[in-house]
Amino acid sequence: MNNVEKHIEMDKILTLNFEKPTIPLVDSGLKFGLSDMKYNPSNSLKQINWLEVKGFNYMKSYDISTFPAGLKKYHTITINMDPSNIKYTNDLEMQKSLILSTIDTYSHKIKYLALIYEYGRSKLHWHMLISIVSVKEVEKSLQEIFGKTKYSVRVKKVEPNNKETLLQNLHRILNYFKKEDHNKSQLFLSKTKVL
Numbered sequence: 001m002n003n004v005e006k007h008i009e010m011d012k013i014l015t016l017n018f019e020k021p022t023i024p025l026v027d028s029g030l031k032f033g034l035s036d037m038k039y040n041p042s043n044s045l046k047q048i049n050w051l052e053v054k055g056f057n058y059m060k061s062y063d064i065s066t067f068p069a070g071l072k073k074y075h076t077i078t079i080n081m082d083p084s085n086i087k088y089t090n091d092l093e094m095q096k097s098l099i100l101s102t103i104d105t106y107s108h109k110i111k112y113l114a115l116i117y118e119y120g121r122s123k124l125h126w127h128m129l130i131s132i133v134s135v136k137e138v139e140k141s142l143q144e145i146f147g148k149t150k151y152s153v154r155v156k157k158v159e160p161n162n163k164e165t166l167l168q169n170l171h172r173i174l175n176y177f178k179k180e181d182h183n184k185s186q187l188f189l190s191k192t193k194v195l
Helices: 042-052 092-105 135-146 166-177
Strands: 057-061 074-080 110-118 125-131 153-157 186-192
Touching: 042 057, 042 186, 074 135, 074 166, 092 110, 092 125, 092 186, 110 166, 125 166, 135 153, 153 166
Parallel strands: none
Antiparallel strands: 057 186, 074 125, 074 153, 110 125, 110 186
């Protein structure tokens, strides 16, 4: 018997390509790869057009943000992408696409929406005032994308406080939304459903 050692070229057997993965690393997880992070502006434009068909308003004045009579349940949601998130980006266009996609998923349940973005301490984050059938569903979806730390997605029920009526508190929240120049005269996205 002839025992001949065979030379194995390891670099030809095992290769790692982060540029264009063919399958996700985990079936239920997000796909990992640099190519996934490239933003396609036409997708965002299509999302905005589609949301407008569904009754949402893009970059419209605060005047359209009247509160429908009869709605008594509102929540504020602060969305601040977790920097330890594997998909972290501070890019407005990327986060915009993620937010619009989530809003589209729940668009049929949203009765009222006022949405803006800010750059507090140079970090992009979002503020949302929403009236929806189940805010827990939206919260869970946003956590899947933006992170599950207590600062990534914060939901708070809006209630009358400090001798304010609910309506006065809602108007105070909208005034808070106006603190950055690009938010002074218009909301990023809004919806007012007539009841």
